[in-house]
Amino acid sequence: MEPVTHFLTGACLGRAGFNRKTAYATLAAALAAEAADLDVLWGFAGPVEELKHHRGITHTLIAVPVVAGVVVGAVWLFDRWKRRGFPPFPQKDAERIGHRAPATECESRSGSEQKVHWGWLYLTTFVAALSHLLLDWTNNYGVRPFFPFNPRWYAGSFVFIAEPVLWGLFFLALVMPWLLGLADREIGARRKPFRGQGWAIFALIGMVVLWCWRWGERAQGLVMLGSTQVTSEPVTRVALEPYPVNPYRWHAILETKDFYQTAEVNTWTEAIDSEPARDVMYKPANTPAVEAAKQTPLGRAYLDWGRWAVVRDVGPEPVAGMSPPSLPPFRHWTTVEFSDLRFHYRFLPTQDAAARSVLSGWVYIVDGSEDAGEAMGGRQQR
Numbered sequence: 336m337e338p339v340t341h342f343l344t345g346a347c348l349g350r351a352g353f354n355r356k357t358a359y360a361t362l363a364a365a366l367a368a369e370a371a372d373l374d375v376l377w378g379f380a381g382p383v384e385e386l387k388h389h390r391g392i393t394h395t396l397i398a399v400p401v402v403a404g405v406v407v408g409a410v411w412l413f414d415r416w417k418r419r420g421f422p423p424f425p426q427k428d429a430e431r432i433g434h435r436a437p438a439t440e441c442e443s444r445s446g447s448e449q450k451v452h453w454g455w456l457y458l459t460t461f462v463a464a465l466s467h468l469l470l471d472w473t474n475n476y477g478v479r480p481f482f483p484f485n486p487r488w489y490a491g492s493f494v495f496i497a498e499p500v501l502w503g504l505f506f507l508a509l510v511m512p513w514l515l516g517l518a519d520r521e522i523g524a525r526r527k528p529f530r531g532q533g534w535a536i537f538a539l540i541g542m543v544v545l546w547c548w549r550w551g552e553r554a555q556g557l558v559m560l561g562s563t564q565v566t567s568e569p570v571t572r573v574a575l576e577p578y579p580v581n582p583y584r585w586h587a588i589l590e591t592k593d594f595y596q597t598a599e600v601n602t603w604t605e606a607i608d609s610e611p612a613r614d615v616m617y618k619p620a621n622t623p624a625v626e627a628a629k630q631t632p633l634g635r636a637y638l639d640w641g642r643w644a645v646v647r648d649v650g651p652e653p654v655a656g657m658s659p660p661s662l663p664p665f666r667h668w669t670t671v672e673f674s675d676l677r678f679h680y681r682f683l684p685t686q687d688a689a690a691r692s693v694l695s696g697w698v699y700i701v702d703g704s705e706d707a708g709e710a711m712g713g714r715q716q717r
Contacts, residue, residue, distance in 0.1 A: 336470045337497045341368045343505035344470060344542070345463045350508075350535040353462075357455040359410050367406040367460035371398070371467045382711035386696070387636040394468060395482050403460035407453065414451060473546060475576045475677050477640075488640060492677075493549040495579040501542055508538035549582045556585045556600045565589055565609055566596050574643060575600065576677050588643055588676045594618060595645070595676055616676075619647040623703035628671035633696050633709040633716065643676040654697040656713035668707060671698045 345368025349361030371393040378385040392398055471478040477490035494501075512531030556575045568591035576586040583603035589596045594617045598609035619625070625648050628634050638644055652670045653659050660668045673696040699707040709716040 336474060336494075336501075338369060338372055340498065340501050340505075341372065341467055341470060343502070343509065344368050344466050344539075347505060347508050347535040347538050348463050348466060349459060350531050351539060352532060352536075353455065353459040355532075357452040357459070358449045359414070359451060359456060360459045363406055363410050363456055363460050364463040366409070367403055367463035368466050370402045370406060370464065381716040382714040383633045383636060383696075383709055383716040386640065386711060387632070390471060390476070390478050391482060394471060394478050394480070396468070396480050399461060399464045399468070402464040403457055406460045406464075407457050410456065411453075477642075486639070488642065490642075491550075492575065493553045493577055494546065495577045497579060498545075499580055500545060504538040504541045504545075508534040545582075549577065552582050552602045553577070553585065555602045556587070559600060559602065559605060559607060560587055560589070560598075563607055565598055565607060566591050566594075567611070568592060568594075574677065576680075578680070578682070586677075586680055595643075597676065597679060599681065616645065619645065622648045624648045624669045624671055624700040627700050627704045627706070628673075628698040631698050631706045631709060633698055633711070634671075634673065637673045637675075637696050641673065641675040645674050645676060647672045647674075654699075654710050657697070657699070657708050657710040657715040660699050660701055660707040662701065666702055668699055668701045669703075671700055673697070 342365055345365035346361055348368065349364035353360035353364060374388055374391060374393045375385065377388040393402070468478055468480055472480070472489055473491045473494040474496045475490050475492040476496060477488040479486060479488055481487070508531065511534050553575055557573070560573055560575070565587075566589050570589045570591055572590040574588045576588070578584040578586065583601055585600040585602065587598040587600050587607070587609075589598065594615050596609060596611070596616070597614045598607050600607050625646050629638060629646060634646075638646075649670050649672050651659070651668055654670060662668060675694055678694050694711075696709065696711040698709050701707045
């Protein structure tokens, strides 16, 4: 999932009850739920390195206890900083005269002292770090939880990478307690400590209900595809990918011996929309340039991740963000394109199937064998 969902999930986990056990629970849970996505820093090394390492070691089960420990360590440093009265935290009067408050205490929202229980805090961050893997598994990009021992990608493919319905649930869970608190202050009611637990639990349960609903609709869509003649040849493989918001709309991919065919499935109306003239992509020829491109760093990373990867020799076509190779006479170059049919959604701006993919890659190949440049998303790998 994208960062907003991870962050809000962590905040709701903290407010669902962990914040009653220890100080800093909500802060630590939000940080731990987001920490795995620090692998985006590989993007500074180029788009190919980013693809290779994204959802890599930080998104594994062996990394979860490490991530939890690092976050707890960061919170401990923050707590020490605060206790010592460094800016922007002023020292307390008791500390100024030498009676320092215990380092294991901090202010709760009720105004009383709440202790930091480091065991509970570690458990909080551990659960939040696990939530990151679970959420990433639900979408169709996938995750490698057993890497490096097992490099296989796993994907539930029933929730889109960005789901506004989840944003709405978490927005209610985090904003409604604040609004109710404003109302209480207006009427002079006593301030309630740890406000918002019920709303946080409501949002988390709502997320699970949405998952179950989407899982069921996806299963129905697969049954529809299995009982309907969509292609003109026998189908050897099929996939069903989610759309955002609408749990009844799905993007289908069907593979036959000679071609791929996409379709739009609506489980509410039980309709399957697919036109061969528009939705069929014949399997491209396996040219020497294609074989050479598959052996490049981009090719190896892409084929490791792309379960529905299509590799095409598209001829000498320049690529955005990468200048064509400058060659002497009698030497020739071609562009090899990598795309993944999982992301050829119709709602993307162009009608060209290859260009629709927002996760495509390109390699310039010279004389059918030489790598002359690689790019993804308008960025060239240096």
